[in-house]
Amino acid sequence: MSAPSSGMRLRALASLLAFALVTPAAALGADAGAAGEFRLGADVRALIEHARQHSPAYAADRADADAARERIEPAGALPDPRFELELMDFTNTMNGRSASVLPGQVGETRYRVVQPLPGWGKRELAVDAAEAQARRAAAMRDAGWAERVVAIEAAWLRYYAADRELVLARDALVLLQELETLALARYRLGLLPQQGVLRAQREISEQRMTLLTREQARRGAVAMLNGLLARAPDAPLASPAEPAALPDALDAAALFERARARSPEVLSAAQGVDVARAERARTYRERQPDFSVGLTYNRPDEGRPSWDLMIEVTIPLQQGSRRAREREAELMLTAAEARREASADAAAGQLGAAWARYAGGRDGLGLLRDSLLPQVVATRDAARAALVGGQADFDSVLEAERQLIAVRERLLQAEIETRLALSEIEKLSGEAK
Numbered sequence: 001m002s003a004p005s006s007g008m009r010l011r012a013l014a015s016l017l018a019f020a021l022v023t024p025a026a027a028l029g030a031d032a033g034a035a036g037e038f039r040l041g042a043d044v045r046a047l048i049e050h051a052r053q054h055s056p057a058y059a060a061d062r063a064d065a066d067a068a069r070e071r072i073e074p075a076g077a078l079p080d081p082r083f084e085l086e087l088m089d090f091t092n093t094m095n096g097r098s099a100s101v102l103p104g105q106v107g108e109t110r111y112r113v114v115q116p117l118p119g120w121g122k123r124e125l126a127v128d129a130a131e132a133q134a135r136r137a138a139a140m141r142d143a144g145w146a147e148r149v150v151a152i153e154a155a156w157l158r159y160y161a162a163d164r165e166l167v168l169a170r171d172a173l174v175l176l177q178e179l180e181t182l183a184l185a186r187y188r189l190g191l192l193p194q195q196g197v198l199r200a201q202r203e204i205s206e207q208r209m210t211l212l213t214r215e216q217a218r219r220g221a222v223a224m225l226n227g228l229l230a231r232a233p234d235a236p237l238a239s240p241a242e243p244a245a246l247p248d249a250l251d252a253a254a255l256f257e258r259a260r261a262r263s264p265e266v267l268s269a270a271q272g273v274d275v276a277r278a279e280r281a282r283t284y285r286e287r288q289p290d291f292s293v294g295l296t297y298n299r300p301d302e303g304r305p306s307w308d309l310m311i312e313v314t315i316p317l318q319q320g321s322r323r324a325r326e327r328e329a330e331l332m333l334t335a336a337e338a339r340r341e342a343s344a345d346a347a348a349g350q351l352g353a354a355w356a357r358y359a360g361g362r363d364g365l366g367l368l369r370d371s372l373l374p375q376v377v378a379t380r381d382a383a384r385a386a387l388v389g390g391q392a393d394f395d396s397v398l399e400a401e402r403q404l405i406a407v408r409e410r411l412l413q414a415e416i417e418t419r420l421a422l423s424e425i426e427k428l429s430g431e432a433k
Contacts, residue, residue, distance in 0.1 A: 040229075041237030044156040047229060048149055054230045058148060061141040068130075068137035075130035076123045079116040086110040095301060107301055114294040114310070122285050129278035136271035143264035146432040152228050153423045159221040160240040161416045165409065166214040172405045173207045179401065180204060182387070183394060196394035203398060243419065246362065252355060255429050256348055262430030263347035269340040276336040280329040286322060289314045347428050354424040361418030368411045376400075376407045 040046060052058060089107025091099040103109040118126075180200040186192035223233040260266065294310035316322065383400040387393075426432045 039238045041156075041159070041225070042239065042241045044153055044243070047152055047156055047225070051148060051152055051229050052145075055148065055228075056230060058141075058145055061144045065134070065137040065141040068134040072127060072130040072134060076127040078123075079118075081113055081115040084110075084112040084114065086112065104299065105301075109299045110296050111299070112294055112296040112308075112310075114292050114312075117291040117293060119285065119288040119290050122282070122288075122290075125278065125282045125285055129275065129282055132271065132274040132278045136268065136275050139264070139268040139271045143268045146264040146427050146430075148228070149432045150423050150427045152225070154420055155221070155225040155228055156240065157243075157416050157419050157423075159218070159225050159237070160243065161412060162214065162218040162221040163240050164412050166211070166218050168405065168408050168412070169207065169211040169214045172401070173204065173211055175401055175405075176200065176204045176207050179394075179397060186387075186394075192394055199394065199398065203402075246365075246418065246422065250355075250358070250425070255355070255425060256351060258429040258431075259347040259351040260344040263343070263428050264430065264432075265343045266340065266347055267430070269336070269343040273333070273336040273340050276329070276333040280326075280333050283325050283329040286325070287316055289316055351425060351428045354421045354428065357421035358418055358425060361414055361421060364414045365411070365418060368407065368414055373407055373411060376404045380404045 040050060085103065087101060087103065087106045087109060090101055092106060094107050097105075100106055180197070183192055183197045183200045187194065187197050222235075222237050225237065226233050226235050291314075292310075292312035294308075294312065296308035296310065297305065298308060299305045380397075380400040380403070383397045387397045423432070
């Protein structure tokens with residue numbers, strides 16, 4: 001065999017270099033994708049975008065809205081024409097031949113094409129009705145998405161609360177273990193009875209049970225959140241980051257005005273009014289007749305062929321049923337308008353309740369964070385210092401630690417309730433995206 005040429009050697013070397021460069025890059029890209037997937041859960045907005053792309057329920061709503069939009073074009077189209085074949089005297093009685101069903105072998109063959117024509121303006125009204133239906137389907141899709149956004153935010157907040165409660169439980173266990181160490185040291189010095197040590201150990205056992213409960217609650221919150229994201233129940237989620245700070249102030253009057261006009265349910269009901277109006281207009285237009293135009297080619301067995309032109313007009317004779325349909329259309333419009341007003345009133349009422357929860361939660365958070373928590377921390381520190389100086393008993397220190405744990409949990413729950421109320425306010429005011 002001949003030695004490879006220099007050109008072949010250069011191409012082989014280039015291939016090896018390309019493989020060496022591409023393979024680490026591909027591996028790095030795969031690792032980055034895996035890291036991005038693992039980061040899912042830290043930020044609620046990333047979860048919402050994930051649901052927007054992968055939620056089967058939202059995909060179904062989008063498909064329904066797209067299907068309604070596709071009905072607009074055929075709504076204004078003409079009906080398909082009809083073709084008719086008529087065999088005159090197929091028994092051939094007039095010419096004495098045997099019967100036949102073949103065109104051209106009967107007394108006369110007629111070929112007719114008929115085009116139905118809706119009355120003036122009916123096609124335009126059908127398009128208007130289809131467009132109103134498409135807008136209502138889009139509004140229903142947006143309303144459903146707003147509900148899912150609120151559900152995801154609520155599930156993420158519960159996941160955040162479960163994660164932080166688990167952290168608080170671990171911190172509380174560490175504090176109690178420090179107290180146990182202190183109790184053992186004082187017990188060895190004869191400064192604390194054995195009951196104090198046993199009390200500390202019992203508190204540690206109870207805290208370990210609480211820690212187990214918190215871990216189970218966190219797994220349940222992960223499963224619930226993954227269910228909303230169309231993921232496996234045990235799919236990993238990153239630890240939740242701190243949510244954005246609560247807004248300093250909200251304009252209550254503007255919020256109530258937006259809720260009555262821009263709430264997803266109100267917008268959907270308003271589109272229902274447009275649909276009812278379009279259907280009413282179509283119903284009243286049915287008083288006018290429809291038409292058909294036909295063209296016939298006559299081919300006799302003997303003689304010359306000829307052409308016929310036919311115009312057909314429907315007679316709107318059934319006035320009783322037509323008036324009943326018109327009354328139905330009027331009542332449907334009345335119901336749609338009442339439904340829109342009811343939706344606006346319901347949105348305002350729900351916003352009032354959410355506003356009360358949010359305002360109360362903000363006030364409670366301020367008291368807990370700025371007043372009660374520092375006081376409890378100072379009490380705990382003073383109890384510990386008194387215990388070291390022999391001026392307080394061990395039960396006082398345990399009680400102070402228990403109060404600190406309880407206040408931290410109350411602070412977390414107050415924050416979660418306030419944020420849930422804010423999420424509801426955003427949905428009702430049409431700001432949930």
